[in-house]
Amino acid sequence: MLRITDARTGEPVDAAPARRGLTRVEAHTQGLDPTNLRVLLTADLLVRALELGGTPVWALLTGERQRAELRAAGAALGVRPFEDGGDTGTPLGEAQVLHVVSEGGATPDGVRVAVAPAHGEAAGFPDGADPAVLRLALLAHPRSTPVSIGPAVLADAADTLGRWRRAVADWARRPSRPIPDAVRADLRTAWEDDLDAPAVLGVLRAVETDPELADGARFETYAYADRLLGLDLTRDLGSPA
Template sequence: MLRIIDARTGVPVDAAPARRGLTRVEAHAPGFDTGALRVLLVTDLLVRALELGGTPVWAVLHGHRDQPELRAGAAALGIRPLEDSREVGHGLGEKQVIHVVAEDGVSPDGVRVAVAPVHAESPAPLTGADPVALRLALLTPPRSRPVRLDTVALTEAHDTLVRWRRAVADWARHPSRPIPDGVRTELRGAWEDDLDVPRVLRLLTRVETEPDIPDGARFETYAYADRLLGLDLTRDLGSLA
C-alpha cells in the first residue's frame, strides 16, 4: 500500500486509507513555470501509483492563471489531463484528499505533498528540450530536493532515454520471461515508500546490467516500471533489424 509523508506533520500516512475508497489528488499550480510543471508531474506519478495499487483516483488542477499553458506543458510531458477545480465538487465515496503543492505554496487542510523548486537556465520550460528527457530530468532527484535544469542534466537524461529505449527494443526480440519476484517486490516497495522514484530508477539501472536476469525479464521489468514513470520506454519496439 502506498504511504506518503505528510509535509504538514512529517508523518507517513496511507494514500488510500479505505480499500477501494476514492482518493482525490489536487495539484496546486498558481502559474506556468518549470516548478509548476514539476508539481503536476509529481501529481501524475501519485495518480499512477495509486491506480497501480487498485485505488480509484480523481485528479484536479488548482491553477487560476496560465491554464492553457499549464495544460499544454503537462500534455507535452505526458502528464494525464486534470479536471478544473472550478468545475467540480466533492467526489462520491471520497476517503482521502492529497494536495500536491510547491514547497513554499499553500493548500487547504488535508495531506500535503511538498515539491522542491526547479532552477532552470531558461525561463521557458519547454524551449528546445525533448519533453520526455525533461520529464526524466525532473524525476531523477527526490521531490524534496531542488532540481537544477541545465544542458548537462538534460543531455544526461536524453542519453539515458536513448540507451534504455534501444535496450528495451533489443530485449523484446527475446522470449518473454516473468519479472523476478525480488525485482517486482523492490519496484513496488520503492514507489509505495513515499513515491521513491529515484530508487525505481536506480533499480532499473541495476536490472540493465545484472547478468542473472534474462533479457525477456529485463523487458517485462522496464515495461512494468514505465507504467509509473511514463517515459515511453517501449517506443522503439520493432525498430531494430
C-alpha cells in the first residue's frame, strides 16, 4: 500500500483509500519554472504509482498562469495528460483527494503532498537534448529536498541514462528471466514508502552490478521499474550492438 507524507500534519497516510474508489491527484501550479515543473512531475509519479497498485486515478492540473506552456514542458518530460482542474466538484465514487503543491502552497481540503523548490535549467532545457535526462535528474533527489539543476547534474544524469539504455538493449538479447521476488519487493517497498524515487533508482543500480542476476532478469526489472519512472529505458531495443 502506497503511503505518502501529508504536509499538513507531517504524518504518513494511505495514498489510496481502504475502500476501492477513485483517487483524485491534483497538481497545483503557478506558472512555468523549475519548481512548478517538479510539482507536475511529482504528481505524474504519484499517478503512476497508484495505477500500478490498481487504484483508479483522476489527474488534474490547476493553475491560472502558463498552464499550456507547463503542460507542453511536462509532456516533453513524459508526464501523462492531466485534465484542467478548477471547480470540478466531487465526481461519483471519489474516495480520496491528493493535492501536490510547492512548499508552503495552500490547497483545499485533502492530503497535501509538498514539493521542495528546484532551481536552474529545468524549465529551459536545451533544444535537441533528451528531456528524459532532466526527468532523471529531478527524480534522483527526494522531493522534500531543494535541488539545483546545472550542467554537472545534467551531465551525470545523461551518462547514467545512456548507460542504462545501452545495458537494457543488450540484456534484451538474452533469454528472459523473472524478476526475483526480493528485487520486486525492494522496488515496491521503495516507491510505496512516500514515493521514494531515489530509492527506486538505488535498487536499479544494485541490480545493474549484482553478479548473481541473469541478464534477462535485469531487463525485466528495469522494464518494470520504468512503468513508474517513465525514463523510456527500453528505447534502444533492437539497435545495433
